[in-house]
Amino acid sequence: MSGPDAGRVTVRVPATSANLGPAFDCAGLALTHHDVLDFALVPDGLTVEIDGAGAGELPTDESHLVVRAFRAASAELGWTPSGLHLSARNAIPQGRGMGSSAAAVVAGVLAAWSLCPDVDTVDGDAVLRLTTELEGHPDNVAACLLGGLTLSWTGERGVGADSLPVHDDVQPIVLVPDATLSTEVARGLLPDVVPHADAAFNAGRSALLVHALTSGTRLLEATEDRLHQRQRTAAMPASLALVDRLRAAGHAAVISGAGPSVLVLARRGADELGEVQAVTRAAIEGWTVLPLDVDPTGARVDRPVGEVSSR
Known part of the structure; x- marks a missing residue:
């Protein structure tokens, strides 16, 4: 320059x-x-x-x-x-x-x-x-x-x-709590060894995840996990409880990264934003809802x- x-x-x-x-x-x-x-x-x-x-x-x-x-x-x-x-x-x-x-x-x-x-x-x-x-x-x-x-x-x-590229029908919604959580603490809760069946389950869901995000379909099934989210409940119980409530209502909710924020992979045009906001308000107070794009x-x-x- x-x-x-x-x-x-x-x-x-x-x-x-x-x-x-x-x-x-x-x-x-x-x-x-x-x-x-x-x-x-x-x-x-x-x-x-x-x-x-x-x-x-x-x-x-x-x-x-x-x-x-x-x-x-x-x-x-x-x-x-x-x-x-x-x-x-x-x-x-x-x-x-x-x-x-x-x-x-x-x-x-x-x-x-x-x-x-x-x-x-x-x-x-x-x-x-x-x-x-x-x-x-x-x-x-x-x-x-x-x-x-x-x-x-x-x-x-x-x-x-x-x-x-992510399909245009996919809209990320991030639910952000007031609390923080360090990645080191979250990773420290993970086991050194996991069952073969759980590893195979996640491998299959990871492959499906690519299809889901690029096609805009099967988001709920594709975001199932057995390896790391439930194992960290002690560090973010409110986050996991919110994920459970959202998934029970049909929304593809996961922990965002190491947490404690929650990511919902919503379907654009399906009024999921309003439903996610309603579930969040009913379950917990003090969280910020961020409707974003990719x-x-x-x-x-x-x-x-x-x-x-x-x-």
């Missing part, structure tokens, strides 16, 4: 919901709820400004997750920026199972790649690998990067992900003089 705005980019990253019921640690959905972060290279020092979700709670020093991701990507690129000003406008709730940490990691890594003077284009494969290393698993970062319904995997050849494009990097896709 060159010119007066060569040291500035804006990164827009979507919220995500992972697992989607049976597809534990391998499926994610990008949602139309975004954090927008402005990065500017400055002569020296670090300043961090936060508006919206996390304001007054998140750190504003080198320990901020976006800054840590930015530094990690800069180090990988062999680049040491002189100083950084970060301004974050956050909409994604923190600690609610909507991918706030994945969004932070993706934003920091994409910004470093885009601002590095020795790099002409963003290497999507390298970004997916690094964000997965920083996040610990690929499901949320893949959805955040690529948009749509993403399937991700790790193996001897590294990490990979593909994005599929974000088909994922993270975006905008420059003051144009726009460059993160892919």
Whole structure:
């Protein structure tokens, strides 16, 4: 880059919901709820400004997750920026199972790649690998990067992900509680070994899930799970109780990521939003209902003089 705005980019990253019921640690959905972060290279020092979700709670020093991701990507690129000003406008709730940490990691890594003077284009494969290393698993970062319904995997050849379009009839509705839950606590409740029958059940439902989301059919059956949701009831009993009530009423409800938010994969035009709101109000107080859409494009990097896709 060159010119007066060569040291500035804006990164827009979507919220995500992972697992989607049976597809534990391998499926994610990008949602139309975004954090927008402005990065500017400055002569020296670090300043961090936060508006919206996390304001007054998140750190504003080198320990901020976006800054840590930015530094990690800069180090990988062999680049040491002189100083950084970060301004974050956050909409994604923190600690609610909507991918706030994945969004932070993706934003920091994409910004470093885009601002590095020795790099002409963003290497999507390298970004997916690094964000997965920083996040610990690929499901949320893949959805955040690529948009749509993403399937991700790790193996001897590294990490990979593909994005599929979601049928227009599918409308995500996220039910967000006031309470938070750390991913580490939620994962700590999972058993080390599961019955073969349960593993086979979830494998079948995961395959059906792809068909359901791309065709807009069989959403209730496709979101059945035996591996991870019920096992974490002790950490979020209200969330599991709400999932049970919604599913009993015919709605494809699951725990969003590690929770405690609940995701409903509703059918657009079937008045499910009103029904979901009614069930939620009857079951529990203090929850926010977010009717959203699927974000088909994922993270975006905008420059003051144009726009460059993160892919």
